[in-house]
Amino acid sequence: GAVVSQHPSRVICKSGTSVKIECRSLDFQATTMFWYRQFPKQSLMLMATSNEGSKATYEQGVEKDKFLINHASLTLSTLTVTSAHPEDSSFYICSAELTGRDTEAFFGQGTRLTVV
């Protein structure tokens, strides 16, 4: 299947600093990518939809000034957690879709963010 690569897989940062997470579609172009957040033993919750060349669409309750999304090319979307706080510690996952005979949504490996 198609490959979505997410980097870094783990990051620890201090409170008040910013962290950037990259999501790349390695073997296909994705005009739309998605960012999810997952708390322990909980399901994935959609944070925002990242659109190449335009502003991201955020879900209700997600602070767009805190979670900055940039979809600079058809293969790269970035999520920057600004002024991180311990409550931002979570598992962040991106996805991209490949549309063909069937539509398959592929996910990155996830990024474990710990804010200390």
Next chain:
Amino acid sequence: EDQVTQSPEALRLQEGESSSLNCSYTVSGLRGLFWYRQDPGKGPEFLFTLYSAGEEKEKERLKATLTKKESFLHITAPKPEDSATYLCAVRTNSNSGYALNFGKGTSLLVTP
């Protein structure tokens, strides 16, 4: 409001003991039902997409089926390496674009 409910929350099977996981949904216009496998600390791994009632798909020991209200993931003669969390997700007319609405998952443990 769209809802996706998976049951059971957790399931423990002996190796070779077949069973089924359930995903029931209430949505406004289904545009696809997805099954994923997720290992601890990893992103979800795509398994199947189903679009219409009566559709079935198979992959090795897994078979997914779909009705108008629910989907089943049948696991035949499971092995310990099938242990993982299985996630069900739907894409509906109310989602933003192609985003998926996930259930909470079923944690499967297969013991030797």
